[in-house]
Structure formats: structure tokens, C-alpha cells
Amino acid sequence: LPERTDRDLVEAARGGDAEAFGLLVRRHQRRVYRLAVHLLKSGAEAEDVTQETFVRAYGALDRFDGRSEPFTWIYRICVNLSLNTLRSRKTRRATSPDDPRIEGLLIDTHPADGSPVRTSTDRQLGQALLESIDQLSDTLRTTLVLVCIDGLSHAEAGEVLGCPEGTIAWRVHEARKKLRGMLALRGFNDDDVEGRE
């Protein structure tokens, strides 16, 4: 049997096929979690948001009008829930005790070339990169995560965030510019930068 598309699954779920919605969850669970982690910097909160995203999506299946892809529709729910969580925090913490990204850097088993020195440098670079991303505004960070980390196209990110592709492109450009500046301040110069504007 050909693989059922997301739209097929949504249609089936609308008709009461719980298994179809389960498939949809399985298909996008990991990406939704990663998106939530990068926005929230907390594993526990990201898991809560992931679960809530699918629960809300299931409850709003009748509202899906088919103009966008189901996954961008689910992503939008995830972004909104993440932003709500961020804004409900009393303080905006710089680091989280259970930041899965930091843990991921520490246990990364795929160093660049296997040399210990390089691995250590990569960890430092990774930490600097994460700190720089966290210093971006919610708007730039969300856009950067969607496009540069999760790999969405500008059009898809535009559907998620409800803005034109041009705005997404501008935000990505701006976020990259800021990131490069912040990395340079941390000593990661662009001596090996392949191209410049």
C-alpha cells in the first residue's frame, strides 16, 4: 500500500480513525519535540508542549481547512504553546538545568574527525552557538529554528508564523548576522567562512 499522506491521515482522523491520528503523531512527534526544545530550552517543558500540541491538534481537527500542510498547522500550534509557556515564566532564565541541547553536546558521539581536540572545540563552539541563539529575540529565534535547524522552507515557515516569505528571509538573514557577530565576540571568528554577503 502506498504511504498515506498527512492529509489522508487528517481526513481519516476526522472520520474517527484514532489509529490514523496516532500515525500522524508518530510521524511528527520528534520534530515537534525538537522545535519545542529549541524554543523552550527545557526538556520537561518541551515534552509537555509536545503532548499538548497533539491533544490540541486532535481537538481542532475540524478547523483544519487544508490550505496548508498538516505539519505546518501542527507546528503553529506548537509555536503558540511554546510562546505561551515562555511568557508564563516569571523570569526569563538564560540556562535551563535540563536543557537537552547541552546534554546532547556533551554526549555527542559523532565528533567531526574523532580527534579529542576537535571534539572539545566543537563542544565549545556548540555551546557558544546555543548561547548566541538564546540571545536572539523570540521572533528571530523562532524563525531561525524553523528554517535553519528544522529545515523548513521559507514558504513553510511563513505558513507557520503567518508572514510572507520575504519576512522570513529577512529574519533569517538578520538572525545569521547577529549570530555571526556574537560568535566572533566569543572568539569564533569567521576565518573559515565560505562566503560573505
Place this chain on the structure above:
Amino acid sequence: MTEPSIKLPARAEALLSELPLFEPDFDAQFAAIQAALARAPEPGDAALDVLAVPDLAAVTGEPGPSSSVRASSGSLAELARRSVSKSEADTHGVLQELRVSTAHYRRPDQQMVERVRAAGKSATQTPLPGEEEEAPRASGVALRAKPDDAHTPPAQRSARSRQWALAAGGALALAAGAALLLRGGESTTFAPVAPAPEVEQPLSAAQRDEPQHASLPQAPANAQGELAVSPESLAEAPAPARTPRAPAGGAQAARPRTAVAQGPARAPSGASSIVLDEERSVPPAPNTSPEAAVDEPPLAPAHATTADMPLQPSAGAVSAALGGVRPRAQACLAGHSGAATAVVTFASNGTVARVSATGPAAACIQEALSKARIQPFARDTFSATTTIRPP
């Protein structure tokens, strides 16, 4: 993914697209989601706020929708269609989308703001959305997307508009009143003139020559002795003679509506009064402009007492008299910073009958102003209010 125009260092670029994450047990998470879905309401019962466009503040310099292809959810026509086709419960989400989609219309164009600033003018006194670098809630989008605003009933919004309109109208009326007062003799303001005494008195020679003036309502005389007459008071002018004295309340009610130039102390009832300002004396030219004349309160008919005695002192005479004693009064305020206001009441013989001063060195100022003298006049008293400022 589109090729970026700005690249990070090569390792950072690679790391960005493959940032490692410590991942949880997705099977356990899936089970939890399934359990939550079993408890979840049926499709169609979800809260819809999470379906709206994410409430993200616009970044300074961010291009608007016109610069590129609009996202499908940004289509105003589509949003409008949805707003009428969806149920009431969906209204909030659609409204929020509409606000975000139209935010660029409310956002000041950065180039325009810079141009206005370069011209030396401030586009607005309030902070502009783009003034702070990426202020988290600085944009019009974020501010206008507050739920409270979204739920404000239209009636309440229109009431707010009416309040603003009323406030603006009041301010305009005050400004117009102040302008008329200034035009009508700089800061010199004439209080309504009390009617003449009941005594029938002969007309002066000049008045006999100009019989039409005898039936005109009395207007305050300026330095040149000319009259400012309003058409309304012409129509309502009673007979020149045997006019009964108006009751005190009538004169009070006829005071100008603009209380801007009213002195702190009111002239005695039934007496004429004039308000003088220290720096602004009587206007050099007669004030006979229709606007100013219409703004004058209804005036009592003119009466002449004797051929050589005016009904009341002219503003110029009062100003000159007070000007003569002003240096001495000002000397009382040496060392003080505030001004004093005094109401000087002249008796019909031209001497000062009473001085009421408020402010610093009141007693000294009263003493100084009591030396003023003017030409005798027919009325019982005549009051003038003046401001004394430190030398």
C-alpha cells in the same frame, strides 16, 4: 532550504543544521499522548487560540507583506471570508489573525520616520515600535494583540472615541476663547458692565450729536473712547432712560463664559470691573471686529452723567493710573518669586475705595495701589484686576 546570504563559520554552520539533542523516550511519550487523547474532548471542541498566527513582535526594519508573496493565512480577503463563515467561537482567533496581518499598516515606515526626524520634527511623542532594537513587546502587533483589547466591546470603543472627541472639542473651545480674549485687547478683559443708575441724566453734547449711540448698549470704552457693540445687544437694547438696575444675579449670570482671565477676586456686584495685566496694557486700536463684538456679554445701555464726567473710566485711564503706582507695588515683591493679584475698586470720585490683594506682600501691595487716582466717573464704583510681578 534557501542558500543563506550570510554564512557562519563552517563548523558552526554544520553544527546549526545538526544540533545534537538529548532525546527522550518517544515511545513513552507517544503512550502518554495516546492516553491524553483518550481523555481529550472530541474534535471540534478545542480552544482555538493556538491556531492563530503566533504573536511574535515584528523586528526593526522588517519588510512588510508587500515586499514578497503573502502567506496564505495573511490574505485579508480570506480572513474576512472566514470571519463571516465561522461560528462565534472562532471569532477571537480570526480577529487575532486580522490584527497581525494588518499590523504593517499600523507600523510606521522606518524610512518615513527617519525623514521626518531629519527634518527636525518628531513624528510622534510616543515611542515608536521600531525605536528599540528588538524590544520584545515593542511592536504594534504585540501591543494590539492583547486579549483585553480583542474583547473590548464595540460600544465601549465608541464610548472611548466619544470621550476623545469631547476632550478635543473642549480643548478647541478653550483655545478659541483664549484667542478671542487676547484679540479683544490682549489680556485686558472686560467684565459685564452693570446698568447705569436709575437717575435720569442729561446727555452729553457729543451724545446728543450722535443720538443713535444713546440707544446702543454700553460697550466698554477703550483708550480711544470707542465702543465695541454686538448685534445681539443692539437688538436687545432697552430704552436708554429709566432702565432699572439689573439684579446682582443677572450681572453675575452675564459674565463671560470663559473664565480664563477672571481674576481671583470678583468685583462687587453692580460695579464695573476691568482686568488688567501688568505686561499687557490696553490695546492701541479699537476692537470692533464682529467676532470679538459677538463674544462680548450683553451690555447695559449707555448713560452719560454730565458733559465732562464719563460714565466709567476708560481702560486706558485705569491702566495709566495703576501703571503710576505699579513700581511701588512691585517693590513690595522684591525678594519674592511669585506674583500677586489685586482687585482695585475705584470710587466715583476717582480715588481707590478698596484694594483686595492676594499673594505675597499683600498688605504692602494694597497700600501701594491705594495711591492710584483716576478721573471721576458717574458710576458708584469701578473695579480693575491687575497682576503685580516681582521687579
